[in-house]
Amino acid sequence: MADADTSTIIGRNPVREALERADQGIEKVMLAQGASGEAIGAIRSAAKERGVPVQYVPEARLNHESQGAVHQGVVAIASPITYSSVHDLLTEVAPTWADVQDRKPLLLVIDRVTDTRNFGAILRSAVAAGVDGVIVPQSSMAPLNAAAIKASAGTATRIPIARAANLPTVLQQLKERGYWVCGAEGTSETTVWDVDFDRAMAVVLGSEGEGLASDVAAACDELASIPMRGPAESLNVSVAAGIFLLTAARPRLS
Template sequence: MEKEHQIFGIRAIIEAIQAGKEIDKVFVQKEAQGELMRDLMKVLKRNSINFSYVPVEKLNRLTPNNHQGAVATIAPVSFHDLETLVEQVLESGKTPLFLVLDQISDARNFGAIIRTAECTGVDGIIVQKQGSAPVNGDTVKTSAGAVFNVPICKVEHIKDAIFHFQGSGIKTVAATEKTDDTIYDINFNEPLAIIMGSEDRGVNPSVLKIVDNKAKLPMFGSISSLNVSVACGAFLYETVRQRR
């Protein structure tokens, strides 16, 4: 984690949030006590900021400074408002292509996906505030700088984004093995949002219930799944192929 992208110390983090800094994630020491820590937790929950409990050893690795049980990462990019972005893309006259990441938690996978998204003309990437990979130095590096070129939106719930797409005339297609349709059976040549699931669980079952289509990649080996960034690349390049 790049040091200029982190804040350490409970009071410093609270002040940064209140000053409107773009906090991406906060690492909080497990079982940390005290009134100040309780204040921090209230502020994090009130502002829907992504946080996770970690052992003190992780915090010690993140910073040599006195962290008081909390280290925050500042996003190196500004996040976009979903509704505004969708409106802009629809007004531009091009066929929209959005990517929804349902709790992908590995920063390097996230970075690799952003890089492919930039190469395939994705108009925006949507992630959930809680449980998603942080936009940190690893993400920037793995994306080869593409993170600065593709708008990223953070939403409270993935389902809200899907309902918004559907209400805007944008078809939603989830990548999942739980279907008979492959990516070659789906029409990607229309306004589209592709939903990719987390590394271990795939797309959330409650999300699968509300999407317009489900699609899988044909698999011929003995291993039943691809790395999520590779699978995402296959979906995006099938979209490019159909739209050419």
């Protein structure tokens, strides 16, 4: 049965609708063994689009999860944390261009981090650095599930998180609102120490293996690397996040 950190969604239509909602954090979908048909196919397609794992389980498991309710062979486990829209998040942080310039918010944009533990660790660093909001893509992104919340040491509940269909478009919107957009790129000759973080800022982090997507990198105002003295070729994305974000927080702490 779902624990205190999760909730249960029961039935074909409720699960499909939850998968289609950008603000609903789905951890996994469970289908009855042997389940098939158009409705089941639609649920599997929606789960694949969202990057949500699908498990085929015995009927007894579904009966247990649904506590006797009619489940139609479908149960989903969802995180209690829901996503904001990008518009609502930005409006809450700083509604006008003048507010952006006055408050100098610090935002974090995450591009396709797929490991839930990395996602949670990044959110923990974001909270520690005083990040005002986080934006993630709707697809090819780790779910905000119980594992991610645990990896964040529970801090994921303390920061607004929005999902976006198109990150390059969002980055352009941020620039129009007065944010400077800095992407983490290991090959950049500009280092994190060279960046002027004393302004409204959006820090952009890429995926574990590929870094920033080309269109996301192109939408940034500048790219910066983390200088390293030792022979390590790269850092884990959650470690890189901590360095970037705490560096960006420094002028906000003085």
